[in-house]
Amino acid sequence: MHPAPLRIEPIFSPRIWGSRSLAPLFPEKSDLAEPLGEAWLTGLDCTVERSEWAGKFGGKTLGETWREMPVKWRGQQFAHEDVFPLLVKFIFPTDKLSIQVHPDDAYASIHETAAGGRGKTEMWHIVSAESGAQVLLGLKQNVSKQDFLNGLAKHTLESLLLHHTVNAGDTIFVPAGTPHTIGPGMVICEVQQSSDLTYRVYDYGRVDSGGNQRELHIEKALDVTKFGELTGGKVAPLPLPHNNANKSLLAACPYFATERWEFRTPISSTSSISHFALIVILDGAGRIEWQDSSSAPYSRGHCWFIPASPGKFQLEPKSETKLIRTYVPDLTTLRSEIRKLNFSETQLSSVLFA
Secondary structure (H helix, E strand, O other), X not given: OOOOOEEEEOEEEEEEEEEOOOOOOOOOOOOOOOOEEEEEOOOOOOEEOOOOOOHHHOOOEHHHHHHHOOHHHXXXXXXXXXXXXXXXXXXXXXXXXXXXXXXXXXXXXXXXXXXXXXXXXXXXXXXXXXXXXXXXXXXXXXXXXXXXXXXXXXXXXXXXXXXXXXXXXXXXXXXXXXXXEEOOXXXXXXXXXXXXXXXXXXXXXXXXXXXXXXXXOXXXXXXXXXXXXXXXXXXXXXXXXXXXXXXXXXXXXXXXEEEEEEEOOXXXXXOEOOEOEEEEEEEOEEEEEOHHHOEEEEEOOOEEEEXXXXXXXXXXXXXOEEEEEEEOOOHHHXXXXXXXXXXXXXXXXXXXXX
């Protein structure tokens, strides 16, 4: 069975702050009876689309597929990786998310072994945004743990966070330990470690359909919050050379490297034997072609798994296409490759996070 691109079908998650329409990314999800907040594109329970080239993987969950994948599909650096390492989502808020924070690997490996023991560093790419849309990310300078507790008690916690107005195309890096919330009026593509660990700090007094408030995790949140450190925030992308496309590196860290591609004419790329990649279509439609002239249609909202060993593949757009490509990098190698493009160390440090 030759490695070939696989389309992963999403799972949609109800959220109290979600939307009743996920169009235009998922036009079939409109006029919903229950608000949906997230589309998980690579959750372990997501299903691989049945197709001729998917072979035995078609119809199986991503978790099952990953366990059965040989190294030529996964990539050499994942020969012994038990769990699929990347979680990609779309987020559709029409109200504020809770103020929350995520643990890092060191904390999760001790305190969250039952949940997998992995922390959660993430990035947000703003797919669309209404005028004035904001995210709150990071504590203002000199905010102490006691200030945080006082703000929580007085319902003024938002005033201690940095406010960032966002526009379509912005990228925000969110390291573990950074308190944050996402406001309404935007659609986000989130790339993160494969972890669902969230410590909810403040939820605006909301109740669910049963009249119950959601659980808070204040003690753990205080344990992992990085007081006195300014971490994360907006990232200025680095342009990458390409003849037929506008490509840029949005953000990179040990857990993921994410690029944005925009193109109107066919483009070719070659997979890396060291790692698989994911392609998420933000806009546009066309076909993806690979060895032996095999091809399949792509369209907005699709997530494609690109194996490490199909070699060269091509994207043939029917309309202007905008996509996210993300993978788990060797950060030392990536830094070396980017340095050859004559970026300054300041530019490198603004997008590469150790």
